[in-house]
Amino acid sequence: MEKLIYTGNDDCLLYGVRMAVLTKKQVAKLEIGSKVATAVTDFFDAEGFIQLRPVMLGMSTDPLGPDPGSAVIKTGQVEYLGQNLSLMNSMILHKQVAVRETGRKIWIMSPNIRLEGAQRKETKRHLFEFTQADFEIPDAKMKDVMALVEKFYVELSQKLKDLPEWRELSIAPFAFRGPFKVYEIHEMEERYGKDWELAASKGHDQPFWVVCHKREFYDKEDPERPGHYLNYDLIYPKGFGEALSGAEREHDYQRILARMGRDRLEMKIYDAYLKKAREGFRQSAGAGFGIERLVRFLTESDHVGDVQLFRRVPGEPVEI
Ligand code: ASN
Numbered sequence: 001m002e003k004l005i006y007t008g009n010d011d012c013l014l015y016g017v018r019m020a021v022l023t024k025k026q027v028a029k030l031e032i033g034s035k036v037a038t039a040v041t042d043f044f045d046a047e048g049f050i051q052l053r054p055v056m057l058g059m060s061t062d063p064l065g066p067d068p069g070s071a072v073i074k075t076g077q078v079e080y081l082g083q084n085l086s087l088m089n090s091m092i093l094h095k096q097v098a099v100r101e102t103g104r105k106i107w108i109m110s111p112n113i114r115l116e117g118a119q120r121k122e123t124k125r126h127l128f129e130f131t132q133a134d135f136e137i138p139d140a141k142m143k144d145v146m147a148l149v150e151k152f153y154v155e156l157s158q159k160l161k162d163l164p165e166w167r168e169l170s171i172a173p174f175a176f177r178g179p180f181k182v183y184e185i186h187e188m189e190e191r192y193g194k195d196w197e198l199a200a201s202k203g204h205d206q207p208f209w210v211v212c213h214k215r216e217f218y219d220k221e222d223p224e225r226p227g228h229y230l231n232y233d234l235i236y237p238k239g240f241g242e243a244l245s246g247a248e249r250e251h252d253y254q255r256i257l258a259r260m261g262r263d264r265l266e267m268k269i270y271d272a273y274l275k276k277a278r279e280g281f282r283q284s285a286g287a288g289f290g291i292e293r294l295v296r297f298l299t300e301s302d303h304v305g306d307v308q309l310f311r312r313v314p315g316e317p318v319e320i
Contacts, residue, residue: 022309024168025169028165029165029169029295030309031163031165032160032295032298032299033291033292033295033307035159035160035163036156036291036294036298037109037291039155039160040109040133040152040291042159043152043155044107044135047148048105049104049107049135050102050104050105050106050107051107051109052098052106052107052108053108054091054109054110054111055094055108055110056088057078057080057085057086057087057088058088058094059083059086059269059270059271059272059273060086060269060270060273061075061087061088062089062090062091062216062218063075063089063216063217063263064089064090064114064216065216065263066263067215067216071117071119071120071126072115072116073115075087075089076113076115087113088110088111088112088113089112090110090112090132090134091110091112092134092216092288093218093270093273095108095135095284096218096251096276096277096281097273098136099136099137099138099282099284100280100281103138104138105135105136106135107134107135107136108135109131110131110133110288111130111131112129112131112132113128113129114126114127114128114129114130116128116314117315118314118315119314120314120315121316123241124302124303124304125240125242125296125304126304127304127312128313128314129312130291130292130293130304130312131291131292132291133288133289133291134286135287135288136285136286137284137285138282138283138284139283140284141285142230142231142246142247142285144285145232145285145286146179146180146182146209146232147179149234149244149289150176150178150179150180151178153176153207154176154178157174157175157176160173160298161175169299171300174297176206177206180207180209180234181206181208182208182209182210182211183208183209183211184211184212185210185212188200188210197235197241197242198239198241201237201239202238202239204235207234207235207237208235208237209233209235210233211232211233212229212231213229213231213233214227214229215229216263217259217260217265218247218249218259219231219249219250220247220250220251221250221255229247230248231245231247231248232246233245234287236293240293240296244287244288244290246288247285247286247287248283248285249281249284249285251277251282251284253274253277253278253280256281257274290304292307292308295307
């Protein structure tokens with residue numbers, strides 16, 4: 001049966017019931033988003049990961065910095081029964097604890113709240129509420145994570161290539177071809193300047209890795225090369241920008257303490273995390289990729305908010 005989708009006429013009723021108010025193209029994007037979520041779940045399941053339920057409130061969360069490029073105004077707080085709880089910027093701290101407690105590969109379809117400044121609307125790839133597929137693997141190294149991510153993208157192309165929605169959107173399904181190129185961040189800066197991401201993204205036709213970023217305390221510094229960091233971002237081509245970020249983790253208690261001190265973090269809220277670290281964290285590596293950014297890339301949408309049914313774009317008032 002042909003799908004009955006309302007395409008812009010307020011009087012479109014079927015048996016007196018309005019079927020939909022979105023265009024067919026908008027519904028096609030939601031449909032692709034739905035297929036992507038299923039593909040992600042199937043992939044991690046087939047790879048032997050345990051899917052954990054998301055955490056949305058915690059004693060602490062990802063500090064997201066210090067990062068000169070960050071535009072997050074503040075971490076959301078909820079006062080509840082005498083405790084000040086943080087809304088999750090990301091589940092990175094909980095992922096380290098989860099690996100320690102389970103000893104298993106874990107992943108979460110994790111909703112994140114990042115209260116970005118209004119100017120972030122212009123990047124077209126920031127949302128203040130989004131979902132990332134966030135995973136962590138005990139004993140893994142960065143090359144293991146990169147190979148796994150490449151496998152995911154190549155398989156995703158196979159799973160999605162015959163969807164009827166591509167025709168509805170008048171676009172060809174993107175064929176990911178791994179392995180993706182790898183660059184050090186200093187190469188990117190030399191070639192494209194400090195704001196390399198957009199220009200570099202436009203200059204590629206497949207995703208590529210950019211490694212060695214100086215950032216949050218939980219990304220491991222290479223013990224053999226101080227000043228080098230064992231972390232990585234994946235960048236989509238054609239101007240779509242950052243897809244994923246991840247790292248091998250700093251798991252040594254003394255080094256975590258030193259890095260947190262360097263970042264002048266308010267240590268008190270990390271008490272329970274630090275206690276677990278002192279008892280022993282497992283070495284791990286992982287990453288997270290934004291579901292909406294992936295759907296934006298696949299559907300060639302102008303703004304990442306265009307693939308959300310309930311838009312959460314910085315600088316735009318929330319309607320519902
Ligand atoms: N998910 C990222 C990671 O695994 C952290 C983040 O979202 N900031 O490193």
